Amino acid sequence: MFFFHLFGGGVQAALSNIQLEDLNYADVNNNEAIQVLPIPTRIHEIIFPTLGFPSLVFPGDTFSIILQLSDEQAKVLQENINKIYPVIALSPYIGHGVSRGIPTGLESYYRNYNDFEEHQATGAKPFVPYFRTNPLKPRKMQQEMFAQWEYYRLSDHKLFLTVRLPKEVSSHLYRVHDLEVRIFIGDQQVIHDIQRHSVGVLEKKETFRFVHLADPQINNLGFQFYGNKFNRPDDLNTQEFALEQAVKELNFLRPDFGVMSGDLVEGGNNYYNSGSMGAFFAGMEMIFEPYNDNSHYYLEKSSYWNEYQSIVQFLRELSFPTFNAVGNHDGYAAYVKQNEVRTLPQLSLTKSRVGVDSEPILYDGKHFWRKMIGPRYYSFDFGPWHFVAMDTFDHYRFYRIHYSNFGANNGGWISEEQMEWLKSDLEAARQSGKKIILFGHHDPRGGVHGMFFDDETRRYPRRTLLRLGDELWYQYKQYQEDMLYAGQEWAGVKAQGDTEGIIDPTYDSAKELLKLISEYPVTHVFLGHVHAGYEDEVKMNGRVVRFIHTTALSAQPTSVRNTEDYHQKTGEGEAKPAHWGYRMFEIDLDGNLREFSDLELGKLRISVGIDSTYRSQLGGIISPKRPLPTWLPYSDVIHRVAKEKALPFLFSHGDPIISFYALLNPNLKDKLRPLLLLPLPTLWDQTQRDTISDAFSHLYFSVLDEVGKDELAKKILIYNGNAVSVNGILEFPIRYEMGKEVMLSTYSSEWNLVESHVINSQTYKTQEGRWGSMGLELPAQNSVSHYVTISLAN
Numbered sequence: 001m002f003f004f005h006l007f008g009g010g011v012q013a014a015l016s017n018i019q020l021e022d023l024n025y026a027d028v029n030n031n032e033a034i035q036v037l038p039i040p041t042r043i044h045e046i047i048f049p050t051l052g053f054p055s056l057v058f059p060g061d062t063f064s065i066i067l068q069l070s071d072e073q074a075k076v077l078q079e080n081i082n083k084i085y086p087v088i089a090l091s092p093y094i095g096h097g098v099s100r101g102i103p104t105g106l107e108s109y110y111r112n113y114n115d116f117e118e119h120q121a122t123g124a125k126p127f128v129p130y131f132r133t134n135p136l137k138p139r140k141m142q143q144e145m146f147a148q149w150e151y152y153r154l155s156d157h158k159l160f161l162t163v164r165l166p167k168e169v170s171s172h173l174y175r176v177h178d179l180e181v182r183i184f185i186g187d188q189q190v191i192h193d194i195q196r197h198s199v200g201v202l203e204k205k206e207t208f209r210f211v212h213l214a215d216p217q218i219n220n221l222g223f224q225f226y227g228n229k230f231n232r233p234d235d236l237n238t239q240e241f242a243l244e245q246a247v248k249e250l251n252f253l254r255p256d257f258g259v260m261s262g263d264l265v266e267g268g269n270n271y272y273n274s275g276s277m278g279a280f281f282a283g284m285e286m287i288f289e290p291y292n293d294n295s296h297y298y299l300e301k302s303s304y305w306n307e308y309q310s311i312v313q314f315l316r317e318l319s320f321p322t323f324n325a326v327g328n329h330d331g332y333a334a335y336v337k338q339n340e341v342r343t344l345p346q347l348s349l350t351k352s353r354v355g356v357d358s359e360p361i362l363y364d365g366k367h368f369w370r371k372m373i374g375p376r377y378y379s380f381d382f383g384p385w386h387f388v389a390m391d392t393f394d395h396y397r398f399y400r401i402h403y404s405n406f407g408a409n410n411g412g413w414i415s416e417e418q419m420e421w422l423k424s425d426l427e428a429a430r431q432s433g434k435k436i437i438l439f440g441h442h443d444p445r446g447g448v449h450g451m452f453f454d455d456e457t458r459r460y461p462r463r464t465l466l467r468l469g470d471e472l473w474y475q476y477k478q479y480q481e482d483m484l485y486a487g488q489e490w491a492g493v494k495a496q497g498d499t500e501g502i503i504d505p506t507y508d509s510a511k512e513l514l515k516l517i518s519e520y521p522v523t524h525v526f527l528g529h530v531h532a533g534y535e536d537e538v539k540m541n542g543r544v545v546r547f548i549h550t551t552a553l554s555a556q557p558t559s560v561r562n563t564e565d566y567h568q569k570t571g572e573g574e575a576k577p578a579h580w581g582y583r584m585f586e587i588d589l590d591g592n593l594r595e596f597s598d599l600e601l602g603k604l605r606i607s608v609g610i611d612s613t614y615r616s617q618l619g620g621i622i623s624p625k626r627p628l629p630t631w632l633p634y635s636d637v638i639h640r641v642a643k644e645k646a647l648p649f650l651f652s653h654g655d656p657i658i659s660f661y662a663l664l665n666p667n668l669k670d671k672l673r674p675l676l677l678l679p680l681p682t683l684w685d686q687t688q689r690d691t692i693s694d695a696f697s698h699l700y701f702s703v704l705d706e707v708g709k710d711e712l713a714k715k716i717l718i719y720n721g722n723a724v725s726v727n728g729i730l731e732f733p734i735r736y737e738m739g740k741e742v743m744l745s746t747y748s749s750e751w752n753l754v755e756s757h758v759i760n761s762q763t764y765k766t767q768e769g770r771w772g773s774m775g776l777e778l779p780a781q782n783s784v785s786h787y788v789t790i791s792l793a794n
Contacts, residue, residue, distance in 0.1 A: 018379075212259050329405065441527065
């Protein structure tokens with residue numbers, strides 16, 4: 001257990017009283033060195049703050065940095081303890097990197113270390129990232145500022161720093177920053193490290209906003225096959241488009257920080273989850289052609305390295321820091337013996353959860369987590385609040401093994417060690433008078449009101465993994481008998497394969513965790529896992545505790561029935577449709593927390609100019625991934641054209657925004673109006689198609705010039721289709737100063753002008769050029785949709 005209080009006195013930081021899982025969590029000898037598959041390591045010297053456990057700091061306040069040191073580094077610093085001089089820099093994006101080599105085993109995927117950091121497929125061995133940042137887009141904002149070091153301490157191969165942020169910080173720098181640490185002995189630089197996206201600089205104010213996210217599960221392909229079963233806009237027909245949309249929405253809403261309840265990645269396998277094999281794990285081929293004793297499982301083709309690299313890129317696209325908790329998909333593992341049919345039965349339960357094991361490890365998702373995201377569990381104070389991130393998939397490694405994304409166990413568990421850590425942490429929080437917020441992946445109640453609800457039938461025993469064909473048959477049978485089998489919430493006390501009595505049969509982690517929640521001042525528990533959004537107010541020890549589940553951000557979502565009996569006939573009971581989304585909350589320094597809004601992904605649209613590269617590159621002009629702009633006015637026309645297979649004749653120029661602005665042109669509206677009167681399912685004849693296609697073609701270049709490219713926008717379009725009003729900050733690169741010529745026009749779905757007025761805006765200069773920023777409040781949809789067009793003067 002490790003507590004880290006700020007050194008040096010002075011003003012208390014926004015984030016304080018840091019507690020980590022273990023100061024050696026990111027040690028090479030506990031991660032990369034003990035597994036066969038390579039890890040795209042991103043946590044080197046800086047072990048706090050990190051991408052997954054960031055720091056929050058106000059201007060003029062102090063914050064803490066912890067570095068882990070090699071033997072050589074520790075020796076040099078110890079010998080020159082009075083000559084150490086740290087240089088600490090922060091920037092929304094640090095344009096240079098650290099002089100390192102590409103991690104061993106991944107050299108063929110990247111041309112150089114910068115391409116590795118940006119996850120650009122430039123090496124000799126091709127691959128497709130699951131989330132692609134556009135290399136042609138302008139870089140992120142670069143504006144460097146320096147923090148002044150006040151105190152340092154060297155202890156046990158760790159360097160502890162306390163540094164102070166400048167008192168004066170420009171408003172556009174209230175966002176997440178990269179952190180760069182250089183340690184000098186005289187003129188000699190002995191340590192240089194950068195931890196991307198790890199420090200959130202906050203404005204001092206009374207109320208703060210945070211977003212709760214869950215289950216992006218990058219590389220999850222299920223919704224592409226079952227997507228018609230949940231509510232989503234037609235143009236978000238791939239996970240990649242959904243995540244790009246999430247970036248746009250969340251960066252507009254601009255929370256101060258985010259909390260992510262696990263399943264950041266899928267834990268897939270390139271052999272089983274690609275090509276003709278499909279997203280269903282190619283199970284049928286394995287079932288009907290059983291493996292023989294010489295068969296190989298191809299587990300070395302795990303896509304964890306690509307998934308973790310891709311989710312890092314997604315998180316780095318957000319303008320705010322996120323605190324992340326481990327989910328079951330983040331922590332699957334495989335032993336070397338598991339990769340062969342003949343050696344699989346030789347595996348037995350060991351006492352290892354993470355790190356060193358008596359059995360050779362092929363890979364462990366938690367090693368990727370600890371070297372790319374941060375510690376598995378941790379806590380911190382933020383004003384009167386104490387936040388605790390839990391690892392609720394804290395099984396022995398033996399019970400976390402899987403084939404691709406099919407594991408014997410996916411329910412929650414917390415080890416005795418973590419439970420003791422948690423108890424001590426909660427006691428310290430109670431002694432300091434804090435209100436406690438827990439966040440993790442699984443619900444310890446074992447089942448929940450709205451999905452399923454009882455104490456035992458959803459508590460599955462911890463299973464051992466069968467041969468591949470047998471495992472698939474077993475899971476298929478269980479799912480046929482009870483479709484909720486795949487939604488295991490929390491593991492039971494019973495466990496298979498424990499021949500040496502390693503597991504304490506009297507220890508029930510669900511009951512122990514619920515006991516702690518009832519005994520300590522826990523007010524909220526934020527959860528994921530079931531890919532559905534709902535909440536319960538539970539009376540515990542005379543208090544009300546809110547258990548809040550947020551739906552999946554971009555994995556296959558689930559509908560929720562508001563009844564205790566899930567097994568009733570279809571159609572009975574009130575239901576919440578399945579959808580992607582996230583929840584916004586507000587907290588203040590007086591100890592109040594309220595939900596700001598529960599938003600559905602795709603209902604808030606921000607288009608800055610014409611997205612000339614990203615969507616057209618990924619979706620193509622005419623392809624199954626074609627993004628249909630059904631959120632725009634005239635969506636009935638678009639639906640009709642798509643249904644009648646005339647889409648290519650109308651929208652053949654790439655970006656849907658071109659089609660949108662073309663539809664506003666009076667000439668084109670006159671040509672479309674007679675067609676709207678035709679009864680369905682009458683197909684447009686070739687003459688009618690040619691008329692529309694020619695009209696679009698003539699308007700194409702004029703629309704392109706009127707709207708501008710994404711990097712030099714002349715017009716910005718915003719749409720709010722939510723049932724609640726939203727407010728946020730729109731930020732974009734701009735060539736000229738913004739002044740009174742910046743116009744905002746609000747229209748209804750009939751495209752009748754409602755109002756037009758000048759809005760407040762600002763322009764600021766950075767190292768890479770001008771940026772524009774404006775605050776907007778968008779009314780709720782109510783009975784009509786609202787569209788806002790912002791015109792920027794050159």
